[in-house]
Amino acid sequence: MTLLLWTLTVPLLTALVGVVPLPRWLKEANLVWGLALTFLLSMATARQFLAGPPPTAFEEALRVDGLSALVLVLSAFVGLLSGAYSVGYLRRNEARGLVSPWRRREFDALVPLYVFAMLLVSVSNNLGILWIAVEITTLVSVFLVAFHNRDTSLEAAWKFLVLGSLGLAFALLGTVLLFASGRGILGEGMAGLNWTRLVDLAGRLHPLTLKLGVVFALVGYGTKAGLAPIHTWKPDAYREAPSPAGVLMAVGMLNGALYCLLRVHLISRAALGPGFSGGLLLALGLLSVAVATPFILIQWNLKRLLAYSSVEHVGIMAVGVGLGTEAATFGALLHMTYHTFAKPLAFFSAGTLAQLHSSSDFDEIGPGTLARTPVASALFMLAAVIMTGSPPFGLFFSEMTILKAGFAGPHTAAVGVFLACLVLLFCGFFYQVGRLVLGEQPDAAARVPDPERFDAGSATTILAATLAVVSAFYLPQGLLDLIHAAVRVVEGAR
Amino acid sequence: MMSQDLVILFAAGMLVTAYLMVGQKALFTAIRLYALQSMLLGGVAIVMGLTDHRWHLLAGAALTIGLKGVGIPWFLMRVIDRIGIRREIEPILNVPASLLICLGLTVVGYRVSTGLADGAEGAAHHVIGVSLSMLLMGLFLMVTRRKAVTQILALLTVENAVFLVALGATTGMPLIVELGISFDVIVAVLILGVLVHRIVDRFESMDVSHLSKLKG
Numbered sequence: 001m002t003l004l005l006w007t008l009t010v011p012l013l014t015a016l017v018g019v020v021p022l023p024r025w026l027k028e029a030n031l032v033w034g035l036a037l038t039f040l041l042s043m044a045t046a047r048q049f050l051a052g053p054p055p056t057a058f059e060e061a062l063r064v065d066g067l068s069a070l071v072l073v074l075s076a077f078v079g080l081l082s083g084a085y086s087v088g089y090l091r092r093n094e095a096r097g098l099v100s101p102w103r104r105r106e107f108d109a110l111v112p113l114y115v116f117a118m119l120l121v122s123v124s125n126n127l128g129i130l131w132i133a134v135e136i137t138t139l140v141s142v143f144l145v146a147f148h149n150r151d152t153s154l155e156a157a158w159k160f161l162v163l164g165s166l167g168l169a170f171a172l173l174g175t176v177l178l179f180a181s182g183r184g185i186l187g188e189g190m191a192g193l194n195w196t197r198l199v200d201l202a203g204r205l206h207p208l209t210l211k212l213g214v215v216f217a218l219v220g221y222g223t224k225a226g227l228a229p230i231h232t233w234k235p236d237a238y239r240e241a242p243s244p245a246g247v248l249m250a251v252g253m254l255n256g257a258l259y260c261l262l263r264v265h266l267i268s269r270a271a272l273g274p275g276f277s278g279g280l281l282l283a284l285g286l287l288s289v290a291v292a293t294p295f296i297l298i299q300w301n302l303k304r305l306l307a308y309s310s311v312e313h314v315g316i317m318a319v320g321v322g323l324g325t326e327a328a329t330f331g332a333l334l335h336m337t338y339h340t341f342a343k344p345l346a347f348f349s350a351g352t353l354a355q356l357h358s359s360s361d362f363d364e365i366g367p368g369t370l371a372r373t374p375v376a377s378a379l380f381m382l383a384a385v386i387m388t389g390s391p392p393f394g395l396f397f398s399e400m401t402i403l404k405a406g407f408a409g410p411h412t413a414a415v416g417v418f419l420a421c422l423v424l425l426f427c428g429f430f431y432q433v434g435r436l437v438l439g440e441q442p443d444a445a446a447r448v449p450d451p452e453r454f455d456a457g458s459a460t461t462i463l464a465a466t467l468a469v470v471s472a473f474y475l476p477q478g479l480l481d482l483i484h485a486a487v488r489v490v491e492g493a494r
Numbered sequence: 495m496m497s498q499d500l501v502i503l504f505a506a507g508m509l510v511t512a513y514l515m516v517g518q519k520a521l522f523t524a525i526r527l528y529a530l531q532s533m534l535l536g537g538v539a540i541v542m543g544l545t546d547h548r549w550h551l552l553a554g555a556a557l558t559i560g561l562k563g564v565g566i567p568w569f570l571m572r573v574i575d576r577i578g579i580r581r582e583i584e585p586i587l588n589v590p591a592s593l594l595i596c597l598g599l600t601v602v603g604y605r606v607s608t609g610l611a612d613g614a615e616g617a618a619h620h621v622i623g624v625s626l627s628m629l630l631m632g633l634f635l636m637v638t639r640r641k642a643v644t645q646i647l648a649l650l651t652v653e654n655a656v657f658l659v660a661l662g663a664t665t666g667m668p669l670i671v672e673l674g675i676s677f678d679v680i681v682a683v684l685i686l687g688v689l690v691h692r693i694v695d696r697f698e699s700m701d702v703s704h705l706s707k708l709k710g
Contacts, residue, residue, distance in 0.1 A: 128671030135678040142685055146692070154692055155705035161689065162645055165682055166636070169652045172675065173629070176656060180610065180663035188548075190668045208609045209663070 003048055004055045004064060004123065007041040007072075010034060011079070011116040018108030021101070027108050028087045034112055035076075035083040042076035042119065043478075045069070050481055056125075059191050063125035065494070066485025070333065071122035071259045073482060074340045078251045079115035081344045081464060085351075086111065086244035088457020092355055093242075098148070106143060107242075114140045114248050121256040127175045128193045130260060134171070134224055137253055138164040144245035145237045156236035163233045167223025171260070174217025178267065181209035195263050196494070202270035214268040214277050218261060218284070225257030227318060228288040231311045235295075238307035239360060243351025246303065250310050251343045255336055258317055262490060265321060270492075278324045285318030286414055289421045296428040302350050302360040305432055309346075309387055312425055313339050313395075319418055320402040321490075323409055329490045331401030333483050338394030341471040346383035348461040352376045356449040362432075365449075367439025373452050377437045379465055384433040386468050388426045393472040497545040498617040504537040505617075505624040508658065509600070512628045512651060516596050516635060517589050521574055521643055525567050528647050532562035535654050538621070538661055550669040551661075557676050558657070566650065566683050573687045574643060577694045586638045596631050603627030610663055621662030628655035640701050642690045646683065653679055 001009070014034025018027065046069040048055050056063045064072065090107065093099045099107075117136035124130035138161070146157035179186065179193055182205050186192035198205070223230040238246050261281065268277035292312040299305045313335070320332025353369065353376045354360035370377040389395040399422065406415030452458070485493075511531040518524045536559035543551030587595070603626035610622055632652035636645055660667050667675070697704045 126671075128668060128674065132671070132674040132678055135675075135682070139678070139681050139685060142689075146689070149692070151696055154689065154696060158642070158689055158693065158705055161682070161686060162636075162649065165649050166633075166652070169649070169656055172653075173656045173659060176660045176664065176667065177610075179667065180659075183664060188550075188665055188668070190670055193668060193671060206610070212606070212610070 002055065002057060003041065003045050004057055004062060007038065007045050007076075008062075008116060008119055008123070010038045010041060011112040011119065014038070014112035015109045015116065018112060019105055021105065027104070031083045031108055031111065032080075032087060035080045035115060038112075038115060038119070039073075039076040039080040042072045046073050046482055047478065050478070050485070059189075060194055060196060061126040061129050061190060062120075062123045063196065064123050065489050066482065066487075067259065067262060067489040068123050068125075070337070070482040070486040071255050072119060073479070074255055074337065075118040075122055075252045076115070078247060078255075078340060078344065079111075079118065081460065082244045082247050083111060083115075084463075085247070085344070085348050085457060085460040086242075088455045088460060089242065089244050089351065089355070091455065092457065103147065107147065107245075110140050110143055111245065111248070114144070114245075114252070118248070118252040118256050122259055125195050126190065126193050127178065127195060127198070127263070128190075130195075130263070131168070131172055131175055134221070134256065134260060135168055137256065138168060138224070141237070141241070141245070141249055141253070144249075145241045147242050147245065148240065150240070152236075153240040156233075156240040160233045160237045163223065163230060167220045167230055169220070170216045170223070171220025174213045174215070174220055174264070177209055177213030177216060178264075181205040181207075181213055195267065198267050199270045202267060205271050207272060210268065210271055211276065214264055214272075215280065217264040218277060218280055221257050221260040221264065222284055222318075225254055225261060225314050225318075226288075226307075226311050227284045227314055228291040228311065231288065231291065234311060235301075235304040235307040238310070239301055239303040243303075243347050243354070246306075246351070247344050247347040250306065250347060251340050254310060254314055255340065258314065258321075258336060261318070262321060266490065269324075274324045278322045280322070281318045282322030282411065282414060285315045285320075285322055286418055286421075288312065288315030288318065289418060289425070293421050293424050293428065296425060296432065299432055300362050302354055302362065302365065302436070304360075305429070306346055306350060309425075309429065310343070313343075313387075316399060316402065316422075319406070319415075320398075323402070323406050323411065323415075325405050325409060326487065326491055328402055328405035328409075330483070330487045331398050331405060333486050333490075334401060335395065335398035337475070337479065337483060338398055338471060342383070342386045342393070342395060342468045345379065345461065345464040345468045346387050348457070348464050349376055349379035349383050352457060352461060353380060356452065358450075362436055366436035368437075368441045369449075370437050371441060372449055375452055375458065376461075379461055381433065381437055382465060383468070384429060386472075388429045389422070390426075393469070497541050500541045501538055501617045502620045504534045504541065505621045505658065505662075507531075507534045508538075508654070509624045509627060512631045513593065513596060515647065515651065516592050516631060519589075521641070522571065524644065524647055525570050525574070528570075528650060529563050529567035531651070531654055532566075533559055535657060535661075536563060538658065539666070542661060542666075546665075548666060551666045553669060554666060554672050557673070561676060561680055562650070562654070566680070569683065569687060570643060570646065573690055577691070586640070592634070592638065595634060596627075599630040599634060600627040603630055618662050622659060625655045625658035625662060628652075628658065642686075642693060642701075646686050646690075649686075650679075650683070 120133040539555035604623035607622040635648035
């Protein structure tokens with residue numbers, strides 16, 4: 001078997017072992033080491049790509065080009081961090097009797113399965129396989145959202161599955177129409193749905209069918225990415241999912257869905273020019289950033305706050321891609337990378353805060369958490385500083401790159417609105433965080449949180465914080481090469 | 495020409511089932527209508543496969559009839575049987591108004607179909623027209639109905655519509671892809687069924703308007 005296939009097989013095996021009832025230390029070791037091995041293998045696959053021609057499998061149904069390699073490595077990285085954090089998270093919840101052994105086994109199988117589906121998304125060259133892989137992530141995350149089996153988890157899971165399936169039905173229709181637009185010339189077999197073939201033959205596709213297909217596919221995969229207008233599942237799902245699963249959705253799924261959007265966008269650009277899908281992505285991205293603004297200002301729940309922040313960030317990436325210049329594309333992909341480094345810290349520190357207070361509602365946690373749970377609060381403050389794009393951290397540079405590219409281009413009015421929203425979002429986020437973390441102490445009768453302890457969960461959070469800070473000043477050369485290779489793919493390289 | 499007429503007949507039949515579903519409040523009947531609709535979809539695929547000698551369409555048709563015509567309806571009926579809820583409550587919009595809106599949606603669907611490759615003439619015009627209309631009607635059902643099972647049916651109608659587009663506008667999706675898609679749809683329905691159970695256990699109702707705690 002090739003390296004690429006091993007990269008996909010290892011998480012599947014990890015999931016299989018996860019189903020088996022084993023002692024706890026073995027289950028934990030299986031989850032963490034399985035995902036660590038997956039990460040190493042995905043790095044090796046990316047290295048193989050950098051060294052030679054794109055690795056492929058199954059008649060090019062799977063193919064690793066620059067974009068794939070970047071998303072592959074980032075997804076595997078998030079999978080590993082999430083697995084490591086879940087050790088401490090589940091120990092704490094088990095100690096409180098919130099997780100039954102059956103649920104525990106469900107979790108140990110679902111997380112690696114999710115990682116498998118994310119990796120499959122990132123290496124799919126075939127639009128059909130791509131759709132199937134995205135659907136697997138949806139189905140798996142339904143169980144993760146319903147994990148705690150509260151009233152609200154059922155509500156969130158239901159909304160998530162119905163909206164997600166609807167979005168995917170749109171994406172499927174889009175895929176069908178893309179295939180239909182090449183009637184006859186793409187061939188009947190599996191390879192007819194290959195992205196590479198669609199791009200090669202882009203000039204001969206039927207324009208109107210293609211346009212309709214692109215619209216449906218962008219809206220459909222946009223639903224999965226959490227782009228407005230169908231982003232409404234996101235706050236519910238993030239609030240209900242356990243934090244380690246939340247970060248998989250918030251980073252892994254987001255990157256995967258952005259990958260889908262980019263693939264569709266590139267077909268459309270090759271056939272119809274940059275204006276059509278680029279304009280659509282720009283509009284959806286702007287709408288997402290604009291929609292997130294008021295909801296962050298009125299937010300009442302910590303994890304929903306992160307969800308709207310995630311709507312904002314995917315909006316920023318879509319704007320970057322939609323602007324279409326090379327600099328803006330670089331900004332968008334850089335944003336994706338920095339976001340991948342920053343978001344785990346936000347989720348882990350917020351997850352710990354929520355766990356210590358047994359709730360993620362602001363009323364239950366705050367105000368003045370800094371005095372009671374200093375470490376988690378300080379880490380969350382740091383996450384807020386990084387997530388809002390404050391200098392000197394990475395997201396500041398990527399946002400600046402996109403803004404600079406935007407003001408140089410023809411869409412200055414749109415970019416002006418975009419900038420205004422970003423400023424408002426910055427203020428809104430800090431208003432909320434300040435309210436929560438600082439603020440006066442409530443009277444002594446208020447509920448006292450569990451004391452902070454140093455354990456596997458906090459160790460992972462500190463590791464995530466280190467990575468988030470270090471990434472601002474130093475990105476490994478290999479990762480930079482991958483980002484540049486991905487930009488070249490978006491710019492038309494093969 | 496005979497086969498073209500058959501294809502158009504089956505496609506029209508699917509449109510009729512979609513209309514009847516909009517006008518229907520008994521859940522059992524709605525599920526049977528969905529089963530009939532899936533069988534007709536299988537019929538379209540069989541006729542197309544036989545006339546053009548595209549054998550992979552027959553495999554797809556067998557899958558459609560077996561899973562969507564028999565399997566899923568049987569599963570949904572069992573879900574309803576166990577939870578003992580038979581009727582849709584009064585929809586947000588009454589039936590005559592809904593039917594009128596669906597008529598408008600059909601016109602829109604047919605109008606859009608003329609823009610597609612080969613969409614303006616022959617059997618493909620009707621197949622694509624019908625499927626786009628069904629797609630819109632499925633979306634409409636989804637936003638106006640409140641019972642969880644009806645929402646599942648609406649989703650499945652949308653799914654059927656997409657498969658019909660695939661038949662009308664392409665030479666059929668590659669078989670492996672179609673297998674994968676069907677498998678995913680089945681799993682989605684199973685999960686939805688499990689969720690309906692949990693929702694009914696918890697709220698003693700399958701009215702999804704109870705699911706409204708999460709806002710803002």
